[in-house]
Amino acid sequence: MTDLAEYNWAALTAAGLVDRAEYFASLGSTNDHAREIATLLPRDERLLIVADEQTAGRGRGANRWWTAPGSLACSLLFDPAARGIERQFFPMISLAAAIAIAETATVAASQVDAGLHWPNDVFVAGGKLAGVLIEALPDGRHVLGIGCNVNNRAKHAPPELSKTIVSLADLTGRDHSRGELLMEILRRLDERLDELARSPHAVGRRADELCLQHGTFLTIRSGSREASGMCAGIADDGALLLDTITGRQWFYSGVLVRDADRQA
Structure with a gap:
């Protein structure tokens, strides 16, 4: 199976999770690409960008994200105000995304529970599984970037990362469909964003339930x-x-x- 064929783009749009999707075998950064083309798109269009490789993947601040073959890297361009989310709760979008990833990972790796490290990381079994990067555009739209270790292996990571990260393949001993994981993450994210509009404090309470930093x-x-x-x-x-x-x-x-x- 090719990397492109692993994703069911028609199912993503049919489910109403995105309006359009773009795939790249290699890209500097999915977040950067979303920012660059945002001005060319209708404000209400939800664009998903997926790349098998990021040559300049970014984390928060000056941090870099290692995107290895088999990992999942994507960005979602959307307007939170159009979803009814109040501006004061925009900072909680990263928590909503982390919850969606953690819940998806817990199902995929059923023998362990995934949790959150505030403000934007997902950890499993003491290792970092995924990170979220939220960037707000001048017009109010947001770019939500996700990097998740799926079929890549920690042993192949750079030395400074190999002891601190974990992948779903490491946890389960098998490969996972990135397309199915992406669909589930986006489905759960859609639910959490709706919840953030209706009952934002419920998102905060769920994040607290999943927080692994209590007492640290x-x-x-x-x-x-x-x-x-x-x-x-x-x-x-x-x-x-x-x-x-x-x-x-x-x-x-x-x-x-x-x-x-x-x-x-």
Whole structure:
């Protein structure tokens, strides 16, 4: 089976999950491509971009995403306001996507439970399975990027990643249909985005249920603000709760600071 044939584009559009899909054997970045062509598309068109290889895949900030053969890399261009999501809850879109991926992965790898690392990562069995990158365009549309380790293997990753990532193939010992996984992720994402419009706090509560950082000592940096403390979970409005020596703090955006980051 070719990589292109692995995806059922007609089923994606027939299910009402996207309006149009584009496939690339190789692309710099699916998010970058979505941003570049957004101005050429009708505002209400939901565009899905899938690439088998990203030569310049991006994570949050200056981070890069390793896209190996067999992994899933895609971006969805859509307008959250058109779905009835209020602007104040736009930051929770990344949590909605991470929930969709975690729930899909838990079904695919039934012997383990997938969970979230705030603000945008999915972990299974101590390894990073997937990441989400959300970028807002000037006109209010959003690009939602997903990178998920599916049939690639951690042992083939660069040395700095091989001990920290995991794939579905690593977990189950078999390959998975990326097309079927993509369909399920998008189906669950569609449900969570509807929920974000109707009952956003339900999304926050589900994210808290899946949060793997409860009781973990974390350091969070948001702009010039930095704080360390014990994670008390995710609030129903999507904020990370951090119990510090000066009391509980709420973080609505930010990055986790690792020792390596601090030394850099």
